[in-house]
Amino acid sequence: MTQDISAGRRILVLEDDETLRLVISRALTRAGFDVRATASPSSAIERMARRDADLLVADVLLGDENFLDRLEELQHVRPDAPVLVISAQTTAATAIQAVRGGAYEYLPKPFDLDDLVDAVCRALDTGERAGQQRSGANPFPDLVGRSPAMQTAFRLLARLSTASAPVLFTGPDGSGRASAARTLHRACKPGKALVEAGPDRLRREGVQIFREATGAGLLLRRAERWDDAIQDMVLEQLDQLADTRLYVTALADVRTAMAPALFERLAVGHVDLPPLRARGDDRLRLFEHFLKKHGRTDLAIARDAAEFINAYPWPGEVAELERTAARLAVQGDRGTLGLPALQEALTAPTAPGTGSTLEDAVRAFVAARLSEHSQDIAGDTAAIVDRAMIETVLAHCGGVRRDAARYLGLNRNTLARRLTALGMDSGGEE
Numbered sequence: 001m002t003q004d005i006s007a008g009r010r011i012l013v014l015e016d017d018e019t020l021r022l023v024i025s026r027a028l029t030r031a032g033f034d035v036r037a038t039a040s041p042s043s044a045i046e047r048m049a050r051r052d053a054d055l056l057v058a059d060v061l062l063g064d065e066n067f068l069d070r071l072e073e074l075q076h077v078r079p080d081a082p083v084l085v086i087s088a089q090t091t092a093a094t095a096i097q098a099v100r101g102g103a104y105e106y107l108p109k110p111f112d113l114d115d116l117v118d119a120v121c122r123a124l125d126t127g128e129r130a131g132q133q134r135s136g137a138n139p140f141p142d143l144v145g146r147s148p149a150m151q152t153a154f155r156l157l158a159r160l161s162t163a164s165a166p167v168l169f170t171g172p173d174g175s176g177r178a179s180a181a182r183t184l185h186r187a188c189k190p191g192k193a194l195v196e197a198g199p200d201r202l203r204r205e206g207v208q209i210f211r212e213a214t215g216a217g218l219l220l221r222r223a224e225r226w227d228d229a230i231q232d233m234v235l236e237q238l239d240q241l242a243d244t245r246l247y248v249t250a251l252a253d254v255r256t257a258m259a260p261a262l263f264e265r266l267a268v269g270h271v272d273l274p275p276l277r278a279r280g281d282d283r284l285r286l287f288e289h290f291l292k293k294h295g296r297t298d299l300a301i302a303r304d305a306a307e308f309i310n311a312y313p314w315p316g317e318v319a320e321l322e323r324t325a326a327r328l329a330v331q332g333d334r335g336t337l338g339l340p341a342l343q344e345a346l347t348a349p350t351a352p353g354t355g356s357t358l359e360d361a362v363r364a365f366v367a368a369r370l371s372e373h374s375q376d377i378a379g380d381t382a383a384i385v386d387r388a389m390i391e392t393v394l395a396h397c398g399g400v401r402r403d404a405a406r407y408l409g410l411n412r413n414t415l416a417r418r419l420t421a422l423g424m425d426s427g428g429e430e
């Protein structure tokens with residue numbers, strides 16, 4: 001594997017300690033890389049800018065200079081080239097600055113030379129994934145998404161797959177945070193287990209969960225619900241993670257529910273998953289993906305249904321979209337999926353006793369009007385709600401408008417005007 005990746009790849013080593021420069025260069029040359037070296041940060045940036053190397057291995061403290069301060073400059077001239085940062089400064093702040101500045105991985109000194117070679121291979125492999133992504137191929141095929149918002153998230157995932165820092169996934173419930181964490185874990189620790197725990201399990205089992213995940217991965221979900229005791233425990237465990245990769249999921253406003261010190265350390269890598277309403281046509285792509293996932297390759301989606309899927313805001317996010325597709329997949333109708341069946345599946349109760357809400361019904365109605373290219377959605381929606389409301393109250397009052405007006409909180413003239421506007425002004429008693 002190393003030879004496959006190293007063949008013909010050029011590495012630049014930036015290190016001012018002559019002995020270490022030699023040792024690193026030799027190890028990388030032995031692994032099959034074409035290695036060059038320098039002690040000067042400016043020369044390193046200049047050589048990377050003229051594409052003299054595919055990857056940079058850089059020390060942090062070089063004479064009076066801190067190379068982390070120049071990462072942005074390097075990103076600017078070579079955004080495609082991975083950078084591995086090595087440093088004797090093993091503070092969390094250094095690691096955070098390195099990863100935020102665009103470094104692919106941070107290796108604290110002293111490090112094992114084999115680990116360095118592995119990290120270089122992983123970074124180059126990820127660089128290729130990012131290249132595939134630029135050329136249109138999805139580097140994470142189990143995550144569906146081609147919208148610009150998801151491309152940004154994938155690029156970040158690709159970068160984080162060679163780092164070892166904790167990663168915070170934020171976004172609305174059901175937006176795919178846990179799925180993204182699982183995908184990232186498979187990319188960065190293939191074959192290693194991923195232990196998962198929500199706040200309840202974390203409260204019950206405490207540090208035991210961290211022990212169980214040693215050397216593998218740990219996915220802690222719903223961090224916005226961590227109480228102070230959990231937050232203290234996680235903060236303490238962060239110093240003992242060693243080679244356990246930590247992933248955390250939370251709602252976007254978790255920052256307000258969490259001690260700033262903990263947030264800063266968890267969000268070294270931060271992937272914010274956009275809501276479905278910001279993902280354009282990805283909604284239809286996901287819908288088709290879920291129909292297939294639930295065994296239906298024979299079902300075509302009618303044009304109005306497809307437009308509805310791309311217009312509906314899906315307040316329950318990908319989870320709701322998947323539930324709806326799964327419901328339609330098991331219904332077994334052959335042929336083409338039309339708008340009525342889709343709307344019915346969307347508003348059907350999800351479990352005994354739980355009905356869909358008024359908001360759900362309004363969303364479904366508005367999305368249907370959008371898919372019909374209606375130009376008076378506000379008027380249409382207000383009329384439907386008004387009609388249902390007034391009809392129900394009038395029926396309750398036996399058609400007596402004076403009483404109905406009182407229940408509605410309207411004066412009688414206003415009610416009369418609304419009835420006329422809705423074409424409902426015949427037959428009622430004054």
Ligand SMILES: Nc1ncnc2c1ncn2[C@@H]1O[C@H](COP(=O)(O)OP(=O)(O)OP(=O)(O)O)[C@@H](O)[C@H]1O
Pocket residue numbers: 142143144145171172173174175176177178179180221249286289318319322
């Ligand atoms: N981009 C995606 N491509 C394919 N499937 C996805 C994608 N995002 C989410 N899913 C699927 O949608 C469902 C919900 O996703 P997931 O459980 O990851 O959401 P979440 O944000 O972690 O929410 P929660 O914490 O409420 O479960 C899962 O079945 C997952 O497989």
